[in-house]
Amino acid sequence: MKESERIINEIAQGLRGLDEGAVWFSGLPQNEQKRVLREVVSYAMQAHLTAEDGREGVRQSGVKPTANPAVMISLDPPRERLGRIVQLPPGEYVRAFRVLVSAFAVADTRRRNESCRGTCGHSWHNLSANS
Ligand SMILES: [Zn+2]
Structure with missing residues (x-):
């Protein structure tokens, strides 16, 4: 499992704090940050992220609801907006990371509780x- 995959899923499962994850993310080179944002977007889509998940994620992210990535993830339908969040300028990357991971956590927690029920074969769950 890639380091980024592990860290993102540890945050989603409450095993690692979002602030700690944001510090890790901030220390990555810019091209790697963009790659990680794409990775979180793909996880969010797999977890069937809804606009309501986006809004709940924003509430938990510590990012102002008026920040660009927060607005974009809260709009319906979120799937079209997720790819555009990755296109935001690098100055938005850390806020985008916080919002995306928080929203993914909401969607993924629902999936774990409703579908996986602790007995799934998803390696990231x-x-x-795996450690
Ligand atoms: Zn699972």
Whole structure:
């Protein structure tokens, strides 16, 4: 499992704090930050992120609801907006990361609770077994 995949999923499962994750993200080179944003977008789509998940994610992200990535993830339908969040200028990357990971956490928590129920074969939902 890639470092970024592990960290993103640890945050989503409450095993790692978002602030700690944002510090890790901030230390990456800019092209790698963009790659990680794309990665979170793909996870969010897999988890069937809704606009309501986006709004709940924004509330938990510590990012102002008026910030560009926060506005974009809260609009319906969010799937079209997710790709555009990655196109935001680099000055928005850390806010985009916080908002995307928080919203993914909301969608992924619902998926774990409703579909996976602790018995799924998703490697990223069984982190302790892989470490
Ligand atoms: Zn699962």
